[in-house]
Amino acid sequence: SGADDVRYAQPFERHHGRMWKWFSFAFNGNLANFTELRDRLLSKRNYYFTLNTDTEILMHSLAYRLRGEQPPVLRDVMASLGRTFDGAYNIVFLDALGRMFVARDPLGLKPLAYGLQGRLFAAASESVALSNMGFTDIKTLAPGEMVIIEKGKLRVERFAPKRRPAHCFFEWVYFSNVASTIDGSSVYMARARSGKRLAELEDQAIDENCIVVPVPDTAKAAADSFAYELGIPSAEGLIRNRYVGRTFIQPNSTRLASARSKYTPLPSVLEGKKVFLIEDSIVRSTTLATLVDQIRRRGKAKEVHVRVACPPIVSPCFYGIDMSTIGELFAPKFTPRNYTGDPSPDMLAKMATKLNLDSLRYLAVSDLGPCLQVDGRNLCRGCVTGSYPTACGNRLVRAAKRNKNKTGRSYE
Ligand code: SF4
CATH class of the missing domain: 3.40.50.2020 (Rossmann fold)
Incomplete structure (x- = not known):
């Protein structure tokens, strides 16, 4: 979400001298507790904001979880975000070490599909994007789960406890592509x-x-x-x-x-x-x-x-x-x-x-x-x-x- 301004266009990239702290990500959703998260980052952690969007909150939140002298376990990064975020947040993430993840929020408010064909991996909010690319085996990522790709290997891990999902009905009614x-x-x-x-x-x-x-x-x-x-x-x-x-x-x-x-x-x-x-x-x-x-x-x-x-x-x-x-x-x-x-x-x-x-x-x-x-x-x-x-x-x-x-x- 954000204004009609190119600075709000995703993906966002955060530069850093340490490779696991240099990352790029994109995000589909909206953080309902935007105001609380922003206030906490401003007052307790001395982060500074240049835009009025929850994508920047997410960038600082990811940066905070990637602090330290060693690259953290990616599942722990998402688990920590899952404990503080309220709302819809599907995330795709790539760091300068080549580690990558795709995560779906614990309620599964927004759709998230992925496919693996040979050595090609792709993920998208809508399955039609993958079928149009030629993927035939398209899977749904379950709420609270993430696909992690590290050292050329793919695995699916759960980062948040299983709970009753809350899929947005409006995706079927209006928002998603009919295919x-x-x-x-x-x-x-x-x-x-x-x-x-x-x-x-x-x-x-x-x-x-x-x-x-x-x-x-x-x-x-x-x-x-x-x-x-x-x-x-x-x-x-x-x-x-x-x-x-x-x-x-x-x-x-x-x-x-x-x-x-x-x-x-x-x-x-x-x-x-x-x-x-x-x-x-x-x-x-x-x-x-x-x-x-x-x-x-x-x-x-x-x-x-x-x-x-x-x-x-x-x-x-x-x-x-x-x-x-x-x-x-x-x-x-x-x-x-x-x-x-x-x-x-x-x-x-x-x-x-x-x-x-x-x-x-x-x-x-x-x-x-x-x-x-x-x-x-x-x-x-x-x-x-x-x-x-x-x-x-x-x-x-x-x-x-x-x-x-x-x-x-x-x-x-
Ligand atoms: S069902 Fe309505 S309130 Fe819930 S996520 Fe969809 S549009 Fe928003």
């Missing part, structure tokens, strides 16, 4: 099962005037299976502008303009139709509100019903998915005080009115496990329930609720 497999479960099949489940829950009358339209591209698998189950055609009523990036990860200043030019509605497909628009998720609703307006105005659709292959996002993510603050999210404005994850009909009706929809339905929190084919208790569902798998995540959400009208990261 990836995460912890043994295909992203494509998870999305297709979500569409099927939405079809099972459908309560609208279906007739020959209905069409299913996916929001390209992440909702395509869900839309196709939703349409197949209900026996109605799935059509490309929206064409994606390939030159606009993901609005989800763009700054507020450009997100609205990007959302407006992101899709072109096709009146030849949409005009006069009862449209079931399938969306992977609703975070801030910027893109969806613009789309619905375009489908009605330019596309001339008769009705617009939105079906979302994810439960309502009601809380921020503290583990590296940039959902920003409670105030910026769409759903929290409609959730009752004791909300635990499944919206009431009244809540759905109010949300639909706000978005100018004929109806709105979401996947239920209890559907995530069966759709992803992962035990629901082994998933992080913090952003859809408000209950997080780490102590720091639960502390931060309490602070976020107290500060929800502030701008910026409300939990700091």
Whole structure:
């Protein structure tokens, strides 16, 4: 994580005269206890920071564990980090002695795959990167484990005690490439099962005037299976502008303009139709509100019903998915005080009115496990329930609720 500045680009390298203290590393995740770790390094260990990113915290933390007159055991380095870090932290590391490791945090919040083919080793967050390189035997690194390569030999070691994992469900729903497999479960099949489940829950009358339209591209698998189950055609009523990036990860200043030019509605497909628009998720609703307006105005659709292959996002993510603050999210404005994850009909009706929809339905929190084919208790569902798998995540959400009208990261 970090600003739009080349100094934040990974990998980071730390130079040193001793070869085991000269290292380079890259990191996927977010340290939820960033503030505490930074304060400790500043006040107790006299480290100095030039950037505002947890990657620099990680660099200093690694440097501290590599101090001393002898190269430390790499498993001990990760074990020590695991005792102080709270959050998601998959790390690839290489030192000037040629020692290398790839580690996955003890909760397995982010995916991590690796492959070995002949003398070639590769690791990546997404299995698709390895399959595209020609790897055929792709393995998942278990949470709390690390692959260590020293003197040309590879071994897998556990650096943290085994505990219940908390895989980020949002990787399947939106973030990962549809061709990836995460912890043994295909992203494509998870999305297709979500569409099927939405079809099972459908309560609208279906007739020959209905069409299913996916929001390209992440909702395509869900839309196709939703349409197949209900026996109605799935059509490309929206064409994606390939030159606009993901609005989800763009700054507020450009997100609205990007959302407006992101899709072109096709009146030849949409005009006069009862449209079931399938969306992977609703975070801030910027893109969806613009789309619905375009489908009605330019596309001339008769009705617009939105079906979302994810439960309502009601809380921020503290583990590296940039959902920003409670105030910026769409759903929290409609959730009752004791909300635990499944919206009431009244809540759905109010949300639909706000978005100018004929109806709105979401996947239920209890559907995530069966759709992803992962035990629901082994998933992080913090952003859809408000209950997080780490102590720091639960502390931060309490602070976020107290500060929800502030701008910026409300939990700091
Ligand atoms: S809070 Fe949501 S987005 Fe963040 S890791 Fe958990 S499931 Fe994923």
